[in-house]
Amino acid sequence: MIDLLIVLQWVGVLFGIIQVWYSKENRPINYLFGIISVLCNIYVLFESKLYAESLLNMYYLIMSIYGWWFWLFGKKNVQQKEINISYSSKIDYAIAIAITILSFSIFYFGLYHITDSDVPHWDAMVSAFAWAGMWLLARRKIENWIFLNISNAIAIPLLFYKGLPIYAGFTIFLFGMAIWGYFNWLKLMKESNIKDAKI
Secondary structure, eight states, X not given: OOOHHXXXXXXXXXXXXXXXXXXXXXXXXXXXXXXXXXXXXXXXHHHTTOHHHHHHHHHHHHHHHHHHHHHHHSSOOTTOSSOOOBOOOHHHHHHHHHHHHHHXXXXXXHHHHTSOOSOHHHHHHHHHHHHHHHHHHHTTBTTXXXXXXXXXXXXXXXXXXXXXXXXXXXXXXXXXXXXXXXXXXXXXXXXXXXXXXXX
């Protein structure tokens, strides 16, 4: 008999790989593949009692829809077809840190007092950094890769511990792609700045 959780993990991972690849390449279509991946992940993570990560994926779903729209139609000048990659401002950093602290506090309280989670600290930490990272990604801020990789670094041992080696392996892949994505975005940002300066 086919194990639905295993199948959904593989589907989620496959579409997640495509999503991260397109994200690294700065392509808005990344969000379409991300949405499919997220829908699979929500079910698998909830069934594995990783409630904060399941809720995190619901947030990914909302931010994917918002990010797709913002990348295509957000604030832009006349010459731009899409919003450019940029560094975070002090306000962006303050919002990202506030998202991290607030979401960790809410998740930890909820996981510890309301659910049967046996890893409330770790589950809350993974989700908190990822919430901030996804917000920065949706705003096309290069620092998204840093926040997402802090989340990945915590998630890898957690997923092995929870008996989800497919997701743990995928998260190791994501960790490497986030490093690559950061440097690729740096290069794309410099190219875009040179191009804008010539206009």
